[in-house]
Amino acid sequence: MKNPRIFSLQEIRKRRKEKQFKGDKVVCCICNATYMEFGVFGKQNRPNAQCHNCGSLERHRLIWKYIQYKNLMEHTVRLLHFAPAKAFYKSFSALENLEYYPCDLYPNLYTYGGTVKIHKVDITEIPFEDNYFDLILCNHVLEHIENDHLAMNQLYRVMKPSGSGIFQVPLDYNREHTYEDFSITSKKGRLKAFGQKDHVRWYGQDYKDRLAKMGFQVTEDDYVSSFSVEEQFRFGLDPKEKIYLCKKPK
Numbered sequence: 507m508k509n510p511r512i513f514s515l516q517e518i519r520k521r522r523k524e525k526q527f528k529g530d531k532v533v534c535c536i537c538n539a540t541y542m543e544f545g546v547f548g549k550q551n552r553p554n555a556q557c558h559n560c561g562s563l564e565r566h567r568l569i570w571k572y573i574q575y576k577n578l579m580e581h582t583v584r585l586l587h588f589a590p591a592k593a594f595y596k597s598f599s600a601l602e603n604l605e606y607y608p609c610d611l612y613p614n615l616y617t618y619g620g621t622v623k624i625h626k627v628d629i630t631e632i633p634f635e636d637n638y639f640d641l642i643l644c645n646h647v648l649e650h651i652e653n654d655h656l657a658m659n660q661l662y663r664v665m666k667p668s669g670s671g672i673f674q675v676p677l678d679y680n681r682e683h684t685y686e687d688f689s690i691t692s693k694k695g696r697l698k699a700f701g702q703k704d705h706v707r708w709y710g711q712d713y714k715d716r717l718a719k720m721g722f723q724v725t726e727d728d729y730v731s732s733f734s735v736e737e738q739f740r741f742g743l744d745p746k747e748k749i750y751l752c753k754k755p756k
């Protein structure tokens with residue numbers, strides 16, 4: 507049963523933001539809410555980042571638009587979704603003809619209250635058969651995994667031939683090569699070296715090569731550049747973020 511006090515506090519906070527940011531300068535492509543501006547988010551206080559209604563961030567909205575642009579849902583029967591963000595979870599759960607498998611290593615951390623089960627899945631040992639999924643979304647996960655080669659190999663294994671995946675990671679384009687050092691294990695050390703206490707590397711420009719080595723056909727897509735600066739603001743997109751679309755050959 508919901509705690510009525512917590513529920514009402516959440517509602518009050520949401521309504522306050524709705525009022526504070528009332529307007530139509532920005533629109534969330536996931537939930538269609540409009541505001542004067544999206545909310546500030548993250549350690550760097552990124553402006554125009556978080557939707558006040560569904561909680562989506564820049565990367566979620568970019569991926570959402572990209573899925574539509576590439577028609578990736580059109581032939582998708584089975585979707586595997588790592589670390590499912592709430593905005594996506596809600597939308598995908600509502601699709602009747604979709605076999606939706608949201609998953610995480612720690613499913614108990616998710617308290618969305620939806621009817622679709624969030625499976626416990628270790629990405630280095632995915633408990634599904636080969637060639638099973640039409641589409642896989644795995645965003646901001648691989649930077650947490652020491653053996654990311656094994657994880658990428660598993661993603662490849664469970665993807666159907668001709669299937670697709672979007673595998674986003676935080677990426678430092680100033681680095682030619684990915685930086686990792688597994689001797690750094692403390693939270694403080696990882697924060698300093700990799701920008702977050704539970705990250706194990708900084709991916710560099712060779713990220714796409716790491717994926718390609720597993721057999722994926724990788725497209726590094728600067729899709730966000732197809733929007734004008736005004737549109738990037740209106741849809742709350744990060745102008746620096748590229749999409750990593752991975753296809754498994756037939």
Ligand SMILES: [Zn+2]
Nearest residue numbers: 534537557560
């Ligand atoms: Zn939204």
